[in-house]
Amino acid sequence: MKVILAGYPKTGTKTMAAAFTMLGFNNYDYMENYFYLHKEWMKIFDGSATNEDIRRMFDGVDSLTDAPTCIYWEELQEAFPEAKIILTTRDEDSWYKSLINQFETGNASFLAWIICVISPQSILRLSYSCHVLGRFFGDHAGWPSFKLRPFHEKVQRALFRQHNYNVLKKAPMDKLLVYNVSEGWEPLCEFLGVEIPDKPFPHKNKDAGVMKEMAQNNKVVQRLLLEGVISLSVVTVLVGYAGYKFCKSDACSKLVSWVSENVNSLRNADIF
Structure with a gap:
């Protein structure tokens, strides 16, 4: 494991996933963890996973991004003490606006509903989804609607601040980079000790369009979408x-x- 992204959702996690992939890392983002490792993650959720279990889970994985990685970055860093940690940051007001936009877009998306509700594989992972989404965003309407119902704005902002404070306080300073995706390749590559790619720095999930983008490029999402369409x-x-x-x-x-x-x-x- 080379790097663990401890940044909160909507701080550029999809951009960082794309950047790590462009650097040649085998990256596990939300969908990879959700689809391939949901059973193993349930052991982390209930506190029964050992460091050996976690190392076995991510054998061959170079980087981790998005939820639930950012919630459990301490457990992951304990299992991989050699891994570096990146805390992606963002202005709080723009972060909250982006978060609400993601809620509204996701709840209105028929594509997201097919993937999250109709696919048999998604139904089997319902406990995983409820745990992860509940930790971040609040309640949901339950199957078969599964509409997200976010926490009150003050609670949501407090959770964001508390998470960032916790990472800054507890992460080893010699292994931590506080980073904004607007900074581009240079500070990221210098921190990771890799060469700067001869390609523009990526910018993903603009205007909460991640679901359509993943439906075009992500094999896990494509499989879930196909299963959902067949089931429907x-x-x-x-x-x-x-x-x-x-x-x-x-x-x-x-x-x-x-x-x-x-x-x-x-x-x-x-x-x-």
Whole structure:
């Protein structure tokens, strides 16, 4: 493990994931942890994972970004004491505005709903999702809606400040970089001891468009989306077939007759 990103969501975590990948690192972001390691993460969540368990989880992984990494950066750093830590920062007001925009965009996205709710793999990972999302953002409406309901603004801001303070206080100073993605390649590469790539520094998830971007480029998201579309199609066909069979049955004829008789009775009744 080369580097652990302890920065809070909406501080450039998707940009950092892209930057690490461009540097040749095997990076695990939210979706990789969610899809491949959700069972192992549940042990970290309940405190039963050992350092050996964590090292085994991330064998061959060079860098970690986004949630739940930033919540458990201390446990990860204990397992990988050689790893460097980066705290991505951002102006609090712009951070909060971006956070709310992400909420609204995600809750309104049919694509996100298919991936998070309809895919069988997502249903199997529901406990993982509830834990991670609940730690950051508050409550959610539950399956099958799964709309996020964020904490009160003051609580959300307090959590952001407390997280940053905790990292600054506890991270080993000789291994810590406080960094803003607007600084570009130079301070990042100098800290990591790597050469600056001959490519522009990436800027991802502008205007909360990460879901569409990942649907185009991320294999995990593409698989979940495909599963969701197939599941939705199968359910639609089954419901349609069940409706067709019912319409052809005697029960349907009896129901139609009963409704017709009762409607006529109500029409003739002097109740209005």
